[in-house]
Amino acid sequence: MLTAYLGPEGSFTHQAALSLAPQPTHLDPKAGLVEVLDALRTGAARYAVAAIDSAAGPIAETKEAVAEGWAEILGEHEIAVSFDLYRRRDDETPLIGIVGHEKALAQLRAYIDNNRLRTRVFASNTAGLTGIGNESEPGWGAVGPSGLAQAYGLRVAGRALEAPTRLVTRFVLLQRKPA
Secondary structure: OEEEEEOOOOOHHHHHHHHHOOOOOEEEEEOOHHHHHHHHHHOOOOEEEEEEEEOOEEOHHHHHHHHOOOEEEEEEEEEEEOOEEEEEOOOOOOOOEEEEEHHHHHHOHHHHHHOOOEEEEEOOHHHHHHHHHOOOOOOEEEEEOOOOHHHHOEEEEEOOOOOOOOEEEEEEEEEEOOO
16 A cells, blocks of 8 residues: 655655554655645555645645545644755855745745845755755755755754744645545
8 A cells, every 4th residue: 555745755744644644554755746646646546645734824736636525634743844954065155045845935934035045946845955965056055854964965054944933734644535
């Protein structure tokens, strides 16, 4: 039995999937939320775990899947999300911009504006970590969950960028509604 989620391992959605997915199951990471929902819609996955609300607002694709009636919510789990700033180990230049998922960047708008940073959107925060590891232009960082520096060959350049604000994201376990 497969449960699709926005991956890879270590993402906030992966953390939620570990709590929500029925056992036994195989967690199947997808590159984007559209791919997660497509796997559920087509029957490639029996379940899906997806964010439905964040401090930056509702997640339109997940809400739409439920509103259209083809997906039903079986459970939910809230996670207090906190964003660390990751940089390449060899990049000591001043920070000029950050990359991450659009909702993460929206939740970090005060940090971005206060530091006059440029932004680039990635399909997930963890995809942004991979992207920043391959970045050739100095001065860029990526935002993501704590504890991923070693896995992505990066260094932590800042912690809890959202502070003092407390951010919460609500995740749901979805199942395709029987016809």
